[in-house]
Amino acid sequence: MLRYLAKRALTYAFMIFLTTTAGYFLAVSTLKPALLEQERIPRPTPEQVANSFRLKGLDPDLSPWERYVDWLTGILTRWDWGRSPNGAFINAEFGDRVWISTRLFLASIILTLIIGVALGVYTAARQYKASDRVITSYSYLVYIVPAPIAYFLVQLGAININETVGERLFFVTGISTPGLEGDGWAQFIDMLAHYAVPTFAITIVGWGTYQIAQRQYLLDNVNADFVRTARAKGLTRNQAITRHALRVSFIPVAQSIAFTIPAIFAGGFFAEKIFAWHGVGSWSIDAISLQDVNAATATLAYGSVIFAIGAILADFATTLVDPRVRVQ
Amino acid sequence: MSSEMTASAESSTLSTAERLRVAGLHAPDDAPADAVLSIRDLNVRFNTENGVVHAVRGIDFDLRAGRTLGIVGESGSGKSVTSMAVMGLLPETAEISGSVRLNGKELLGLSDKAMCRHRGNDLAMVFQDPLSSLTPVYTVGNQIIEALTVHNPTMTKRAKEARAVELLALVGIPSPKDRFKAFPHEFSGGMRQRVMIAIAIANNPRVLIADEPTTALDVTIQAQVLEVLHTAQEETGAAVVMITHDLGVVAGMADDIMVMYAGKPVETGSVDDIYYNPRMPYTMGLLGAVPRVDIAEKTSLVPIEGIPPNLVHTPTGCSFAPRCPLASDSCLQGEPELWAVAGENLDGGMPHKAACIKTDSLGLEVDVHEIFRAPAVPVSRFDAIPREERRTVLELRDVKKHFPLLKGALLKRRIGTVKAVDGLSFDIREGECFSIVGESGCGKTTTLLEIMEFHKDQDGEVVIGGLSNKEASDARTKSAMRKELQMVFQDPTGALDPRFTVFEVLSEPLENAGMAKAQIRKRIMELMELVGLQPDHVNRFPNQFSGGQRQRIGIARALAVNPKLVVLDEPVSALDVSVQAGVINLLDKLRAELGLSYLMVAHDLSVVRHISNRVAVMYLGKIVEIGDVDAVFDNPRHPYTRALLSAIPVPDPALERTRERIILEGDLPSPLDAPAGCNFATRCPVFAALPPARQEKCLTLEPPLEPLPAPGPGGTPAPPTDQQFACFYPDGELDADALVVHETN
């Protein structure tokens, strides 16, 4: 089992290396921070710019290949992902932002999965009844709304609530109130007020896919032969479904977890941008507009790692629920 | 049985009892006191998009403890729906009326929860497909224990485990203690069906329903599972309802038989009544449609034309009338009830009744072949020519197909070789049908694929119509070869592109052969007629035909380019019995008329015996016995052939009750573990009975395929056949453990 997972991890490590390398070359050949520097006032001379970049390891005169070798050596020998044009160290910046993103998404990922799967089971049990139709139609509706617009609409809604109540119940942007004084309870309330809207927005957009998938898989299994066997043993229909069909229907859902994590990460760009959380997602977009090669590549690598983690988790989850794929 | 059933068809006024019965309120007071299961006027209707399907239309029977009722019918006859209705496992949308009483207690109308007290407790069921009937994510032990827990909440964990192991041992799972923790996917189909039986008998049911329990299994495994069912019945004393389409399977097991057609019982009676004195044309047809493995004399099979009626429309007359050769106008006036057939009811079983107004005229003296106008046995012009003088159309010389078994992800290591086909040689002459038989996994299908591949790099030589794969396998030779050799597939649905009309299906090979458009059209019309299809159906899609008709299309396609040899891969195994007979007769006719040769692979030895001239028995990639079909079947020399033949149930109750069966141990071993000596030694009943000194030879030397055995002790002269077999001790003493004889009861 462990050997199998290790082997998968190795394959993914190779893939991450490839995508990151491709990303680096794309970034290094298209992003030209020197052009932005030219817009500064007072306008620096090209020599000054080149000098300052050389010090930060961003020498624009080197060929992409030379810069790639330098950059890679830095990572491999010192775990140094380089610096931004403004001199900031990627490693330091990165840590903060990953933490912010993780805080933003972790609750949403868990809620999305739990609510999606639970609603899927619920609607499958009540197939074609009103509640099933409403919930399933909702999930299909989510499919035709772009995520950022949905987030934006939720934000609008929250603002409306605030206005109606006449008090600032929810914070629609930011991660915490800067300079907030007070005891732990006040801090906690402040955190809730900041978390509520983004978490709610990401969750209600995310669960639809899981609801539809879980509903479908469960319905596929409700009339399976083995459920009939279980009923023939003397289990009621509901017992047979919960004990037998449900467990089997989790297998494909567990596999699809691989795609939630990167999907939420991708959706995360939008969420961070709209709710003004300065996580990895919004950083990556800012990095690109600031022509920051190293930061852009680092976020790309991060995305690939998240994907790989998701895929390995999915493998792991599958082997947990399905004895047929347990590796000897 | 119900005395009300004598109500005549023409009586228009309903009696009170009848009205109650129609309303579903009828209670059977007439059931014998000792009946564990009494069913009265069971009706099942389904609402579908096309209308209300009346799937079961009035079933009555009583079943006493320890007795076995066989319900026989083709697909769609309502036999499975009946069993599911009794179990209360039909979907909620099904409308069920009538009465089902278990030990005098009414089951219909019980809630799911109330029904659960009976299901798995005094009423249990074994389903058809063992591969999908066990939950893949739980161990088999768990699944047996679940059945115990539901009905015995107070039982201790230890007691349940002990009982589960005991049950596994009872159904013949080797080392039950270890296998207890195994998952279903680690078991073969036969083993899984044993587990299913263990689950069913866990709580000593009073009634055990078995729905086609052996249909998905090989004959040798079928024999094992039937044996387990027999043991289970003896152990629990349960009444058994055995549902099957195979008249052979129930002949030896059942006490009573109910034949169903279009949702209704059309003939009931004791097993002897039904098999020896059938009084309903459908039953007669079914019995005549089944080829016999134990009879050499060749007669054509009885084909039943047409297809069963669509149950959306209530039949106004006899539902079998459209297919019945004896139908007259009076048959269409109202549906006949079950009439009592004159005769004695000897053993107190089901009275003999038949739903045919002509019952009385269908006595013993009637010849079913005449009634159903079975075609005469076709004679091929090659039959008169001695085999040696006929041309060879196919020859295999030492063909081998070994698959490497690899392990490892990046660097693959070869950890073994699967010898799927291991040194096969045989030839087929003009106008003959050569069959390969054996259990699934023996390599018979791989052999066909090897022939169809026809590639230079194959291990061994394949010569088709004088063209050898070794000499030239360029495109031209290959296309010449394709004109000599065509194939008919097992699954007629899968073999036809669903997006092609019949015309397109048939024109594809012709176009490929470069035939002109006008000629193609003519040829297609010819082909349609040849295989007995209406030529104006060429514009239909395959899904508009029945299974039998689709197989005819498949045959027509194979014949399109006038091949000399047709490869038939289980050509009738996917078809219903009555339809099967028509296709077999067609194949027989085509062979004679067109001078075709067949290479057939089949697991049904009765079909093989009926249609073949020569047969080869394969075991683990090797031929163990080969020769003229009558010689091999009447005088099998190899112990495996003997076991295989003995495993086939014969539709003859008297014979079934008395004959001695060889039950092989275990499953076909993986070809990977093929032993050094004789492949069959691990399961061989002769080997098991040998003294160790003589066993040595079987374990170290590979028996060659030879025509003449060492002369037997009796010194009988070798018969003048080309029978060959690979065994050192043919006709050896069989191990007593492998032999089973059922006491006549």
Place this chain on the structure above:
Amino acid sequence: MTNLNTIDLAAVADEAKIEDGDVVIAKSTIILRRFLRNKTAVAGLVIFLALTLFSFVGGFFSSWDKEAIDPFNIGMPPSAEHLLGTSQAGIDLYALTVEGTRISILIGLVVGLVSVLIAAVYGCTMAYFGGKADKVMLFILEALIMMPALLVVAVATSGGGNGLQETLPSWLLLIIVLLVFSWMGTARLIRSLSMSLMQRDFVKAAQYMGIPPRRIVWRHLVPNIGSLLVLDITRGVTGAILAEVAFSFIGIGIKVPDVSLGVLIGQATSQVATFPWMFWVPLTVMFLLTGSLAMMNDGLRDAFDPSSGSIGSAKKKKTSK
């Protein structure tokens, strides 16, 4: 054997019947009929076609175009002069919406069609060759799936793609980038489907009849994955429209001066409270677009589904002929 040279009267009569086109009902006709019987799907198709038509000829019904600035009407709500009001720059919103819809539909159609084409070629190639080629191609495919598409979109369209941006309009650039990242899922699906088709008996039958591989792929494989392809085209079109809106919304997709629905929606977000029509008009058009496509997709799925209920009546109709 029946003699090939004699003229069979029955056969001649049947020949006439075959030539009579009425007898043959093509599968596509049946599918079309089933689709047309589905009211929602037809409504979807009508809305989609109407929007497409609107995006091409809508400009003729207004005297304003998307570049003309009306200095007297800046940020005005809908009025007689400006049907849908004007933007903050004083540009007629109706003209902008027409233009934006056209660009969005264009992006959707091109990406949807081309990505399915790429996927079909890639997927079938993998399935057909199998073995090593399949492995390598699968690896490339998975690596592409792993790449966060959004970053690449951002790099190509916003950051440094200056060189490219000078030569290509931003919508074309977006099309190219979306194309690169939109076909992998479908390709994987097509691969597994073709692989299972290759195992089917009718493909084997064709092989054993000596039909050349090219013909087998064309006559047996492609028609049998055809329904999937059509479904994936509608799905792909929806996906591309949604992606364009999402990317442009956060400012990394289409760039002004090019307009698209996403750009219009994105620009309006900052003043939803003051200029609500600027936000809701393009948003409604987007919903109509994606919604109509979803309705069509649903109807198509039912029409292709051999187990769907409507096949029964179609079949009955046919047999009764």
